[in-house]
Amino acid sequence: MAEVKNKQVILKDYVSAGLPKECDMVVVATTTKLKLKEGSTGPISGFGVAKVLESKDAKFKQGDLVWGMTGWEEYSLITSNDYLFKIPTTDVPLSYYTGVLGMPGMTAYAGFYEICSPKKGETVFVSAASGAVGQLVGQFAKLVGCYVVGSAGSKDKVDLLKNKFGFDEAFNYKEEPNLDAALKRYFPDGIDIYFENVGGKMLDAVLVNMKIGGRISVCGMISQYNLVLPEGVHNLMYVVSKQLRMEGFIVSKYFPHYGKFLELVLPHIKEGTITYMEDVVEGLENAPSALLGLFAGRNVGKQVVVVSRE
Amino acid sequence: MAEVKNKQVILKDYVSAGLPKECDMVVVATTTKLKLKEGSTGPISGFGVAKVLESKDAKFKQGDLVWGMTGWEEYSLITSNDYLFKIPTTDVPLSYYTGVLGMPGMTAYAGFYEICSPKKGETVFVSAASGAVGQLVGQFAKLVGCYVVGSAGSKDKVDLLKNKFGFDEAFNYKEEPNLDAALKRYFPDGIDIYFENVGGKMLDAVLVNMKIGGRISVCGMISQYNLVLPEGVHNLMYVVSKQLRMEGFIVSKYFPHYGKFLELVLPHIKEGTITYMEDVVEGLENAPSALLGLFAGRNVGKQVVVVSRE
Numbered sequence: 001m002a003e004v005k006n007k008q009v010i011l012k013d014y015v016s017a018g019l020p021k022e023c024d025m026v027v028v029a030t031t032t033k034l035k036l037k038e039g040s041t042g043p044i045s046g047f048g049v050a051k052v053l054e055s056k057d058a059k060f061k062q063g064d065l066v067w068g069m070t071g072w073e074e075y076s077l078i079t080s081n082d083y084l085f086k087i088p089t090t091d092v093p094l095s096y097y098t099g100v101l102g103m104p105g106m107t108a109y110a111g112f113y114e115i116c117s118p119k120k121g122e123t124v125f126v127s128a129a130s131g132a133v134g135q136l137v138g139q140f141a142k143l144v145g146c147y148v149v150g151s152a153g154s155k156d157k158v159d160l161l162k163n164k165f166g167f168d169e170a171f172n173y174k175e176e177p178n179l180d181a182a183l184k185r186y187f188p189d190g191i192d193i194y195f196e197n198v199g200g201k202m203l204d205a206v207l208v209n210m211k212i213g214g215r216i217s218v219c220g221m222i223s224q225y226n227l228v229l230p231e232g233v234h235n236l237m238y239v240v241s242k243q244l245r246m247e248g249f250i251v252s253k254y255f256p257h258y259g260k261f262l263e264l265v266l267p268h269i270k271e272g273t274i275t276y277m278e279d280v281v282e283g284l285e286n287a288p289s290a291l292l293g294l295f296a297g298r299n300v301g302k303q304v305v306v307v308s309r310e
Numbered sequence: 311m312a313e314v315k316n317k318q319v320i321l322k323d324y325v326s327a328g329l330p331k332e333c334d335m336v337v338v339a340t341t342t343k344l345k346l347k348e349g350s351t352g353p354i355s356g357f358g359v360a361k362v363l364e365s366k367d368a369k370f371k372q373g374d375l376v377w378g379m380t381g382w383e384e385y386s387l388i389t390s391n392d393y394l395f396k397i398p399t400t401d402v403p404l405s406y407y408t409g410v411l412g413m414p415g416m417t418a419y420a421g422f423y424e425i426c427s428p429k430k431g432e433t434v435f436v437s438a439a440s441g442a443v444g445q446l447v448g449q450f451a452k453l454v455g456c457y458v459v460g461s462a463g464s465k466d467k468v469d470l471l472k473n474k475f476g477f478d479e480a481f482n483y484k485e486e487p488n489l490d491a492a493l494k495r496y497f498p499d500g501i502d503i504y505f506e507n508v509g510g511k512m513l514d515a516v517l518v519n520m521k522i523g524g525r526i527s528v529c530g531m532i533s534q535y536n537l538v539l540p541e542g543v544h545n546l547m548y549v550v551s552k553q554l555r556m557e558g559f560i561v562s563k564y565f566p567h568y569g570k571f572l573e574l575v576l577p578h579i580k581e582g583t584i585t586y587m588e589d590v591v592e593g594l595e596n597a598p599s600a601l602l603g604l605f606a607g608r609n610v611g612k613q614v615v616v617v618s619r620e
Binding site: 199203218219220221224225229230231232233234235236237238239240241242243244245246247248249250253 | 509513528529530531534535539540541542543544545546547548549550551552553554555556557558559560563
C-alpha cells in the first residue's frame with residue numbers, strides 16, 4: 001500500500017478577533033497511506049480541483065477530475081459528495097474550476113441572475129468588483145445589456161475593470177472621500193441592482209442611491225468579517241421608502257443549477273466573450289500568505305494556489 | 311353657493327430634526343366654498359373616511375362614502391383618485407376604513423401574506439405589535455397556523471396582545487435589558503418571519519435570532535424616524551450566513567389587491583374572528599396631540615380622530 005508525503009496547512013488556533021495572521025497557520029509535512037478511511041484530518045478546507053485516486057462512490061471513479069470542497073493538502077480523503085462535482089470537459093484550464101467554472105462562478109450566477117432578475121437597461125453596481133465573483137458579475141451584467149460600474153481598491157484594478165472586464169465605469173473607493181458623491185457621479189438616476197461584497201460604509205452610501213424597487217444581492221461583507229464589532233449601517237430606512245429587496249445567499253443552495261450555469265458560461269469562456277483572470281501562487285506552502293493577501297486586497301483576480309500541476 | 315366653516319390643522323414649519331412638537335401645528339378656523347376647484351390647500355394630509363358632496367369623477371357620486379388620502383380638515387377638495395376607494399358596505403363602523411379595512415389593514419396584509427409567504431407552523435415575531443398594523447399581523451399569523459410573539463412598550467399593551475389579539479406570547483421591550491436574550495426565550499429555535507416596525511436595536515437582536523431562509527418584511531422603523539443620525543445596525547452579516555430576505559414595501563403598490571384583501575378580512579371582522587381595537591380621540595383640534603402620542607407610544611390600538619360623526 002502506497003504511503004506518500006502529504007504536505008498540509010493546519011490552523012493552529014481558532015482566530016477569534018481581527019485578521020488571521022500567517023503564524024496562525026502552519027505548513028506541516030505528514031505522510032498518508034493512500035487508502036480510503038485512512039485520510040488525514042485537520043487541514044484547512046477550501047475549494048479545489050483534484051484527481052480521484054480511489055472511490056467508493058458510484059458517481060466518481062479512479063482518474064476522474066473533480067472540483068469541490070477539499071483540504072489544503074496534497075492528498076485528501078473526501079467523505080461527503082455534497083460539494084463535489086465531476087469536471088465534464090478539460091479543454092479549458094483545470095484551475096478555472098476553482099473559479100469562473102466553480103464556486104465563485106456559481107456565486108456570481110446565483111447572486112446576479114437568480115436573486116436580482118436583471119433586465120436590459122438597468123443600472124448595476126458591484127463592489128470588490130475585481131475579485132473572482134465581481135469580475136464575472138460585471139460581465140454577466142453586460143451580457144444582459146445593463147450599465148455596470150465597479151469599485152475596487154487600486155488604480156490597477158480599476159484599469160482592469162474598465163479595460164479588460166468591460167465595466168462601463170470603475171472607481172477606486174480608497175480615493176473617494178465621499179462614497180455617496182462617487183455613486184451619484186456614476187449613477188445620477190440611481191442604482192437598480194447592487195451586488196454587495198463589502199458591507200459597512202459602502203452599503204450605507206449605496207442605500208441612499210438605490211432606485212425605488214431596487215434589489216441588493218448580499219454575497220458577502222468582507223470589510224466586516226474581521227471586526228470584533230461590525231460597523232453600524234445607518235441608512236436601512238431606505239429599505240422601506242425605496243421598497244428595496246435585500247437578499248443574502250449561500251452558493252451551495254444553488255448547486256443543483258450547476259448544469260444550467262455551465263451551459264450558459266462555458267461557451268462564453270471558449271469564445272472569449274467572458275474574460276477570466278487568475279492570480280496564481282505556486283506551492284501549498286504559500287497558501288497562508290495568499291489567504292492574508294485577500295483581506296489586504298493584494299490579489300488581482302481569483303487567487304489560486306498551485307498544489308500540483310500533475 | 312354654500313360657504314362653510316372649515317377647521318384645519320396646518321403644519322407651521324417643516325420639522326427637520328427630532329420629534330414634531332404640538333406647537334409645530336396650528337388649528338385654524340377657515341371658511342370654504344363648497345364648490346369644486348375652490349377647496350382650501352395647506353392642511354396636513356392623512357388617511358380618512360369622508361362623504362362625497364360633489365364629484366367630477368365618474369367613479370364617485372354625491373353621497374358616496376369613501377376612504378383614502380384626505381386633509382386634516384372638515385371639508386376637503388380631493389384632486390387625485392389614486393388613493394381613494396369607495397366604501398362598499400356600511401354594516402361595520404365607518405372608522406374601520408381608516409384602519410383594519412383601510413390602509414393599515416392593507417399594510418398588514420401585503421407585508422405579511424404577499425412579502426413573507428407564511429406557512430403553517432412557522433414562527434413569527436412582530437414589533438410594535440399593538441399598533442394598527444401589528445395587531446392584525448398577529449391575527450393573520452394565527453389564521454395561517456403560525457406561532458406568533460409580539461413586542462410592545464407597556465404592560466397594558468402586552469396584556470392586550472395575549473388576551474385580546476391572541477398572540478401566543480408578548481413582552482414589554484422596555485423591561486428587557488437584553489433583547490437578544492428575550493428573543494431567545496420566546497424563539498429557542500429561531501424566527502422564520504419578522505414583521506419589522508421599529509428598526510434599530512430590535513432589528514439587531516432579531517438578525518441574530520433569525521432562522522436560515524427567514525424573511526423580514528420591513529414595514530417601518532419608527533424608532534429611527536426622528537433621529538438626526540439613525541442608529542447603526544451591526545448584525546447585517548447574518549443576512550448572508552442565514553440567507554435572509556429583507557424587503558421594504560409601501561402599501562400603495564398593493565392597492566390593486568384591495569378587493570382580494572376585503573374578501574379575506576371582512577368576513578372575519580363580521581364574525582369576530584378578527585378583533586380590532588381603536589383609540590378614539592374626539593375633535594380635530596386634538597389631532598396634533600394624538601399624532602405626538604403615536605411617537606410616545608400613548609395610543610392603544612389604531613389612533614382615530616373623530617372630525618364629524620355625521
